[in-house]
Amino acid sequence: MVSLPPHKLATCQWAAKAPESLHRALAECGLAGPWIGRGAAAEILSSGGAYALCLELGEALRLDLPRLGDPVLDAGWYIYAGSARGPGGLAARIGRHFRRDKPVHWHVDRLTTVAGYIAALAVPDGRECALIARLAASSGFAVPLPGFGSSDCRRCASHLLAWAPV
Numbered sequence: 001m002v003s004l005p006p007h008k009l010a011t012c013q014w015a016a017k018a019p020e021s022l023h024r025a026l027a028e029c030g031l032a033g034p035w036i037g038r039g040a041a042a043e044i045l046s047s048g049g050a051y052a053l054c055l056e057l058g059e060a061l062r063l064d065l066p067r068l069g070d071p072v073l074d075a076g077w078y079i080y081a082g083s084a085r086g087p088g089g090l091a092a093r094i095g096r097h098f099r100r101d102k103p104v105h106w107h108v109d110r111l112t113t114v115a116g117y118i119a120a121l122a123v124p125d126g127r128e129c130a131l132i133a134r135l136a137a138s139s140g141f142a143v144p145l146p147g148f149g150s151s152d153c154r155r156c157a158s159h160l161l162a163w164a165p166v
C-alpha cells in the first residue's frame, strides 16, 4: 500500500469527494487544476493574483447577513473567486481560507469556517472577475446570492457561484 503525505491525501479527499460532473464542468471552463486541498497551502506561490475556492456545504447554512436578508444557502458545492495582492500573496490568502478558526471578516468566511471539503486553484496574475465570467458562462453554475463577496465589484452579480447542474 502506498502511503501519501498528509497534504496529498487532503487534495485527494477533495478530488474524490467532488462529483465527476463538477470536475468536468471546471475543466470545461479552463479550471481543471491543479486544485490544492487543505494542508497543502505550502505548495501555493506567494505571488499575487486570483484564486478560486471550491467548497462543500454539508448542510444548509443560514448566513448572518442582515443587509442581504439573512439568506440561506442550500447544501451543495460552491465556487468562490477572490484575489490576493497584499503581503504573502496567494499563499497567505488561501492559507487563511483553509483555516476554520479565524475571525469572520469577509462574506466567504461564513462558508470557509464550516465547509467540509475545500480546495483552491491559484491563478498568478489572474483576475477574480475573469474567473467568475468563465464559470458563469457555463450552464452548470448559478448565482445563489446576488452581491455575495462582490460589494466592491461592478461587473459581477456575485463572486460566489453554486454548482447547479441542469
Ligand SMILES: [Zn+2]
Binding pocket: 128, 129, 132, 150, 153, 154, 155, 156, 159
Ligand atoms: Zn467581479
